[in-house]
Amino acid sequence: MREGGGTEHLAVRREGATLVLTLNRPEAKNALSIAMLVGLYDGWLAADEDDRIRSIVLTGAGGAFCAGMDLKALAGQGMAGEGHRERLKADPELHWKAMLRGHRPRKPVIAAVEGPCVAGGTEILQGADIRVAGRGATFGLFEVARGLFPIGGSTVRLQRQIPRTHALEMLLTGRRYSAEEAERIGLIGRVVPDGEALATALEIAERINACGPLAVEAVKASVYETADMTEADGLAAELERGWPVFDTEDAREGARAFAEKRPPVYRRR
Template sequence: MPEPTSAPLVLVEADGAVLTVTINRPEKRNATNAEVLCRLYDAWVRLDRDDSLRVAVLTGKGDTFCAGMDLREILRLRERVRDNEWIIRLQDEPGISLHAYLKTYRPTKPVILAAEGFCRAGGTEILQGTDIRVAGESAVFGVTEVQRGLFPMAGSAVRLRRQMGYAVAAEMLLAGEDLTARRAHELGLINHVVPDGQALAKAREIADRIARNGPLAVRAVLATLRQTESLSEEDAFAIETPLGGAVMQSKDAAEGPRAFLEKREPVFTGE
């Protein structure tokens, strides 16, 4: 049944060019359910379609980011329960689930993660679809699905070994044990470890810096990073060169150097 709350289970707020997306189930450690997944996907689509937005920050309400998928919701989905609009939508559009977790849908603009507390199972799965990650020093990360007899369907069995060493990824996936924030930072899984309670502030600082940059350049660099990950240099340059060339022919590419020479902030229009 729908949860007894008037607030949506994902809060989406635009502040200038930054979209902040907050999972809002703190009493459930922000575990995802049908409503959360649908609203996350809708937020990613909004980020892509709204030209005034240049970057997103993903976080969780309270002192934890996300403890994964709500196990009760998994059972309800298996049993084909259809008692609210969100679970009906998820059953009728099953692709939404993996889109929400950033496996099969990646916005063309950067997504920054701000994680506190638990970032387990689906929490660590969605992390791997973000571009920059900030964690509070007490945060813990883990792909715990095997401990429940489940498979990490949101991409970890493929992505995790590409974002850290094979042996460490194998142990995380097969044993289902946690990594501390410090260890995750040492392994390159996250960018910054900050005092507890400061992850969102640091993520917003990075987002504000990105939002001031040329939007065409940011999107082209991001596309290059993603599309060339496992390619040879020759094949990667075949993708990179036209993406970069289009940026260099833009009005923004003229505005940036001009503003620098005139000692003022550039006014990028995305043209």
């Protein structure tokens, strides 16, 4: 990723220790393009590789999150961002990694949703760790209504994230969901007034950034790696992840800062 990062359809900026990735194709409600997918994947990698980054916020430009696949491209009119096609040839799995289907960043990912977050947008959302939405946001997996299959991972992931009856209704009806309903079934965690999703996501990110980065990353890894284990196996794996954190300088700094009534200064060691 070049300095500043991004592509013509993916804007990148730093907010302190947070990397903000903005889907930036507002004229198409941020429908997926090759340039967007390449920029997204590069953004995930940049966050993983830069220890100064402690969290990631994913949002969309122009009052929309993501309208999913570019149906005009699917109809044979060509997908925007053809100049990046060589990247896809070099890595045939890049698009899945970009959509968080085949890649999980080690830093927490917070989605800030305004407007439509449908089809591929809802599929990318399932790869985010924390999800905030404006009251006017909408969600849904429309693929079956168009004779398509939600191949971004939803038939596997959605039933693990919300009750199966809700997952199947969303997958099989292709209907639109309001932010309130998405919150009620557990697809998103918080509904805020329209226009405040990004600010709220950044506030959450700041809270995460103030915590010990080694502890944060270990906790996230433990949650995902134990999700499909038995309780006994999960508890054993948790100890393997958790005990080494106690033997870090950051852990000692956290205890010192508490005793001295000051903010801790964590150094990832």
